[in-house]
Amino acid sequence: MWFSKSIEESLAAFEVSPAQGLSEAEAQARLQKYGPNALKGKKKKTILQLFIAQLQDWLIYVLLAAVVITALMGEYTDTIIILVVILLNAVLGVAQEVKAGNAIEALQKIASPKALVRREGTTKEIRSEDVVPGDILILDAGRFIAADLRLIESANLKIEESALTGESMPATKDADQTLPDPQTPIGDRHNSAYMSTLVTYGRGVGVVVATGMQTEVGKIASIIDTEEEVTTPLEARLEKLGKTLGKLAIGICALIFVVALLQGRDLVEMFLISVSLAVASIPEGLAAIVAIVLSIGVTSMSKRNAIVRRLPAVETLGSVNIICSDKTGTLTQNKMTVVRYFSLEGEREVNHGNQNEASEGAEKLAKAMVLCSDATYEHNEGTGDPTEIALLLLADDLGIDRQALQANSRRVGEFAFDSDRKLMSTLHEEDDKYTVYTKGAIDNLLKIATHVLESGQVVPLTEQHRQQFNQATERMSGQALRTLGAAYKPVDTVIEPEEMEKDLILLGMVGMIDPPRAEVKASVQKARMAGITTIMITGDHKNTAFAIARELNIADNMRQATTGQEIDELPEEEFNQRVQGYRVFARVSPEHKVRIIRGLKSHGNIVSMTGDGVNDAPSLSAADIGVAMGITGTDVAKGASDMILTDDNFATIVTAIEQGRNIYNNIRKSVLFLLTCNLGEVVAMFLTLLAGWQAPLIATQLLWINLLTDTLPAVALGMDPGDPDVMKERPRDPQESFFNGIAGWRAVAGGFLIGGITIFAFWFGYYEHGLSPFDDAVPVETVQNARTLAFMTLVACQLYYALAMRHPLKSIFQVGLFSNLFLLGAVALGLLLQLAVVLVPAMRDAFNLRMLDAQGWAAVLFLGLLPLLVSELGKVYLRARQAKNADPLAA
Structure with missing residues (x-):
């Protein structure tokens, strides 16, 4: 009963350090001992069972009757031939079933979810099947939990456990709790997390206490068979x-x-x-x-980076005539690099690889970006969102010691990123003092900030200040730079998440470039020749989005671009009439995405939609083909999708x-x-x-x-x-028959x-x-x-x-x-x-x-x-x- 043990007892039982995790050698040894972290599926039919199933057809029964009749008539040659044909037919049928089954089984293995673990002091992503007891698992919003855990850290952690408990609301978790009662029901075990449940909010760390059929889900799976034939x-x-x-x-x-x-x-x-x-x-x-x-x-x-999770998607693919694509990482290289930063001290360019002279304001800006982050970057390898990794590298370029910074600061609270707020906030304790750091969309920060850092002094935020920031945003967006702002505020004690984003002090903003993928322009043209329209849907600034869209020949003029705010101002009917004229949707929320897809589908279009976040699940489900990102995508997005791109590349969608x-x-x-x-x-x-x-x-x-x-x-x-000219044809009508x-x-x-x-x-x-x-x-x-x-x-x-x-x-x-x-x-x-x-x-x-x-x-x-x-x-x-x-x- 791990929920009744303390964190220290649980770690000691598995002989693991939370900072280092298991060594690779120890993980392999435990994998051999405990077996793969997977539920046993439906027992596969034997070759004999498959063979007998091939004979269970009324026409075969009639043929077997013919075998008896010809034998009684003395036509033994005919008897043997008919019998041989029946057996050969059955053998070929078995071979076909085995081949199809093996291919689908291999596909399911490719599409299996990943787990974020800490091994040998490094955070890395591995197949969930390779997770072993004693592994240190990192939990973040949108990730399915790979095994049963005793939590050792939690920050505003909420987990959706309805599959196990029947509770519709996510359960709030607290790693520091110890539950002495061994009869504590699953729904009340607030210091534990379970396989196949979903992190909906916050983050956490846990030590794996059970894998595979030893998990709570595994115990249920051993009683019932859930696998269905597709x-x-x-x-x-x-x-x-x-x-x-x-x-x-x-x-x-x-x-x-x-x-x-x-x-x-x-x-x-x-x-x-x-x-x-x-x-x-x-x-x-x-x-x-x-x-x-x-x-x-x-x-x-799947060998060409497109994993189809649901076979009906293959049929629908031929009918797609609109691809709605996210920008970052799909149309672009997802190699974010900060090239400029702006504060009231002025706008500066970042010289990569060289030591940049950093003012006090720039140092505070970079510090906020580093601490308000879940990403890591060590030994030239990073985990987490590419945008956050780029912000860590900015600190390196400005000569800031990130390790020392993080060692002297302990995160004690957070208000996780939300696509509606477009903000993330964290609360840190530094030298017995508490500070909130917030990063996110600059226009949203301007709405909630009350002060700004100017010449090292905190002064009230005026309309003139707002104009300066808006002008800097326009300049950067016009150069196809993605903008992100940061703010902070000192507080006296630990405060609730909702209180973090009030009365903030604005520090400044950065401009990042994510260049278009080299192959995307040709893919957009190829799609156009095939009668497929490409539409960009992004949370980025309108100017930034349009600059990339124009470079990729997705849009020709600014009239083809609109924003979420402009969408909100249009009645449903009018928006549905106009929707087909737009090629760029900027500053949109998940609700906007669903509205866009429904609007496009109202004209009879077959729509493909890409997504990676927790909140993208509704739009992925609403689309005819939901496409999740394999690298940056959350497990929720992958679970809601019909197809997963293992390279997060737009060209792969067209392929x-x-x-x-x-x-x-x-x-x-x-x-x-x-x-x-x-x-x-x-x-x-x-x-x-x-x-x-x-x-x-x-x-x-x-x-x-x-x-x-x-x-x-x-x-x-x-x-x-494949026919090389197949993309010169128009999309197929989904109602079209084989005999069209x-x-x-x-x-x-x-x-x-x-x-x-x-x-x-x-x-x-x-x-x-x-x-x-x-x-x-x-x-x-x-x-x-x-x-x-x-x-x-x-x-x-x-x-x-x-x-x-x-x-x-x-x-x-x-x-x-x-x-x-x-x-x-x-x-x-x-x-x-x-x-x-x-x-x-x-x-x-x-x-x-x-x-x-x-x-x-x-x-x-x-x-x-x-x-x-x-x-x-x-x-x-x-x-x-x-x-x-x-x-x-x-x-």
């Missing part, structure tokens, strides 16, 4: 489509069986053919292929949209290919049987075709490399073409022998020859046609014949297996085939390539028509 809307839609097509296919198969009954055909044979055709024509692999393509695509995105479009296109290719092939099989079978011909394919042949073309080629199409435009007609035309060519091949098999499918008493050899031609032609058509499916307009040479080696491999393997069926005598006999003559092989080669050739010619026509429509001078 099904995206896209997968659900395709599953519904698959069921609809399945019902249609079954209806056609039933019709074929009725027709066969009326024609007096062999009922057992027709039963097997009907069932096999149903199995072959129902796209049961749609959902599995979509899951694989999604997981592979998303894993690929993610490009990849999202390509992933969706790849899924579409796979789906259309499957449906086209399945339609071809149904057309070939239905029309020939309706005409009174022999079945062009028997049951075992249909099952083999399904095995060959519905797996590898479809998955390989989903792994197509010519896609549906292309699938139908392709299916009928493949089906028609298969029928012709079947007819040609008779014609070779001087007969017709309409003839009576045709020799078995002739029927087998015709079926071999139909069988070989149908498979060749489908495999070659996969190459044509890579792009609706570009030829196979324009997309690069060798740019998708997976697809070439799938086609080559399919053709080799198909040849083996005919060339190996045992397999030829098993499938009731005959060796083709030279004329037959020539027919297969020509007819197999025909759908590909027709498709390529169709693309030539479509490209010509597109070029004509794009040419304003064309007649």
Whole structure:
């Protein structure tokens, strides 16, 4: 019961110093002893369980019944083939599930939260799984707590513990408390913090007392299973489509069986053919292929700094037409550097790397910036907000000994930063005297300060003083500098946080530069070409924001920029009418961000929004795609987001949209290919049987075709490399179906073409022998020859046609014949297996085939390539028509 122990007892039990933390060697030893700091997820299904699940389908049950029937009839070859096909289908299904599961599992590991720990005297961020008992954890607002803690420091610390206690209000924490009653309920343990709860205010430090399944959350997790399987809307839609097509296919198969009954055909044979055709024509692999393509695509995105937390986001990415981006760190380099500072002693430039002469006012200004900060910077490495790190470096440039300054000053209270106040205040004890230091937006400081430091003297703040500060702000903002002010006041004793920001003495302000990222300008242009508008939303000054926006070609003139204050002056309806005309929103609060997003969405836009702070969660949730910063982002922002940028870079958002479009296109290719092939099989079978011909394919042949073309080629199409021109297209309508435009007609035309060519091949098999499918008493050899031609032609058509499916307009040479080696491999393997069926005598006999003559092989080669050739010619026509429509001078 760590809450009943004192701070000293807890630290002694884990043999750890709060100032130094654990050594890396000791942390590794404890990690080996206690295991990773992670909750055990749902027990994974074994390979056998996955295999059995693949067989739990009513169509498989019918096929198993067919196995029994053929065995009883003595057709043992058919029995073995059907059984082998069932088993191979199940094995491939298991392989697909395992691959998709592994990819998603790897993705979850990448997206796992981080913890801030103190080890070997240095504060660093590590994976939460690597936290061990005895670690010293640093807590700040917006961070999820990685393990159970006994708090050793707390400053206005509030933690949201509703998941454990049911209390809706955050619990106030006090590290100095000791609770002797071992029965103290979790909600009353004010000196402890627990895994998965959230710091909402203040800061704290704690020693880890339990990790993983030993935590309070772990005890709950051992009782219940919380992990749910993720099904995206896209997968659900395709599953519904698959069921609809399945019902249609079954209806056609039933019709074929009725027709066969009326024609007096062999009922057992027709039963097997009907069932096999149903199995072959129902796209049961749609959902599995979509899951694989999604997981592979998303894993690929994670390697390019975009971690997709929710799979539906991939589908939405292709429809984004507005990117709302924060400025600092996303559009800019997040390498803040103070270049100027201003006080009533004048404005001075900072020379980095050289000793700067600092006046008394400048020293006090820098001192306030250092003490009113949560950042650290040691050994050329910093933790915390880049702005605060830049302020620490200002003190170094002015020759101030930060270590001595912090050693002589003890923080005894604070009023944490709030995005509405845009201020942060801390209370320090120095030589038995108390001083408040406040830093934040200069315009907000001017509203609450009553005095100012002038020539070393504290004097009342006059309107003239305010004008001097406002003019300095305008000058710095015009040079794209971000401004930040500082103030202080001496107090007699410890005061409440709300009392800190009253009657302050203004010290001065600094101007910082954060240059734009080199790659952002090109990304903004790339987004514009793709029909995507970039909007900057920032808390910075209007002039600073516009200067950066103009440099990046986001905005052209000042009329495209507005502020939060100006937004407040507009009624909702009028703002919604105007919102699309703005490209820069400056000095905005989290409430403004939500209002901006809602306004943009009211026009039917699909909006992406970036954020990093605790208060950004509402706007990230309100956007169609919430994008959190991986480096500077809080756990709250990451938890509310759909995607995390591991490099905090705007260019990564544009790249993610490009990849999202390509992933969706790849899924579409796979789906259309499957449906086209399945339609071809149904057309070939239905029309020939309706005409009174022999079945062009028997049951075992249909099952083999399904095995060959519905797996590898479809998955390989989903792994197509990205189309370099995809960002020249307009954003996709989110309501658009897979069959939008010519896609549906292309699938139908392709299916009928493949089906028609298969029928012709079947007819040609008779014609070779001087007969017709309409003839009576045709020799078995002739029927087998015709079926071999139909069988070989149908498979060749489908495999070659996969190459044509890579792009609706570009030829196979324009997309690069060798740019998708997976697809070439799938086609080559399919053709080799198909040849083996005919060339190996045992397999030829098993499938009731005959060796083709030279004329037959020539027919297969020509007819197999025909759908590909027709498709390529169709693309030539479509490209010509597109070029004509794009040419304003064309007649």
